[in-house]
Amino acid sequence: MRIVLVGPPGAGKGTQAAYLANNLSIPHISTGDLFRANISQQTELGKLAKSYMDAGNLVPDEVTIAMAKDRMEKPDAENGFLLDGFPRNVSQAEALDEMLQSESMKLDAVLDLEVPEEEVVKRIAGRRICRNDSAHVFHVSYKPAAKEGVCDVCGGELYQRDDDSEETVRKRLEVYHTQTEPIIDYYKAQGLVVTISALGKVEEVTRRAMEALPQLED
Numbered sequence: 001m002r003i004v005l006v007g008p009p010g011a012g013k014g015t016q017a018a019y020l021a022n023n024l025s026i027p028h029i030s031t032g033d034l035f036r037a038n039i040s041q042q043t044e045l046g047k048l049a050k051s052y053m054d055a056g057n058l059v060p061d062e063v064t065i066a067m068a069k070d071r072m073e074k075p076d077a078e079n080g081f082l083l084d085g086f087p088r089n090v091s092q093a094e095a096l097d098e099m100l101q102s103e104s105m106k107l108d109a110v111l112d113l114e115v116p117e118e119e120v121v122k123r124i125a126g127r128r129i130c131r132n133d134s135a136h137v138f139h140v141s142y143k144p145a146a147k148e149g150v151c152d153v154c155g156g157e158l159y160q161r162d163d164d165s166e167e168t169v170r171k172r173l174e175v176y177h178t179q180t181e182p183i184i185d186y187y188k189a190q191g192l193v194v195t196i197s198a199l200g201k202v203e204e205v206t207r208r209a210m211e212a213l214p215q216l217e218d
């Protein structure tokens with residue numbers, strides 16, 4: 001099964017992608033991982049991407065698309081894949097369609113994780129991270145530390161990342177609305193979109209997604 005996962009920042013896409021890919025026995029292909037892998041292995045595409053990033057510029061779509069294509073041609077993606085973070089705009093979606101068509105493949109579904117905007121802001125802006133270890137994550141409402149501002153695990157100081165400030169979250173949501181949301185309409189025209197609510201516990205959302213997708217299982 002070939003799936004594209006879309007949803008605003010704070011929808012829990014990365015977590016859901018990992019669970020769904022595991023349930024469906026297909027690789028989870030995230031653009032973040034693609035970039036990291038290509039850069040650390042110093043592939044030609046990785047070097048190219050890094051040159052843009054070092055100059056403070058966005059990596060052009062062609063480079064991202066070429067990395068995704070390389071990854072989708074690996075043997076473990078033979079029975080499908082779950083794309084996370086790609087495509088992130090309509091021109092990337094069109095390029096993906098062209099790429100798949102040239103290999104006589106097509107997408108089976110576009111899973112749209114829906115979260116109300118205010119919930120996104122609450123989820124992200126409430127995050128507090130430990131200065132000693134970024135894996136020690138708390139939330140002022142959902143997972144408060146026993147003592148405010150102090151990590152339960154190691155006693156380190158908790159802080160809010162710049163990326164997580166309410167102002168930054170609202171900017172990221174704006175970018176999502178203008179750039180990424182149009183791909184949902186693009187895929188709706190192809191009858192591929194499955195929308196589910198991303199509210200609730202992680203496992204509930206995974207179950208909801210699996211139930212929304214069964215008719216596509218082999």
Ligand SMILES: [Zn+2]
Nearest residue numbers: 130136151154
């Ligand atoms: Zn800690």
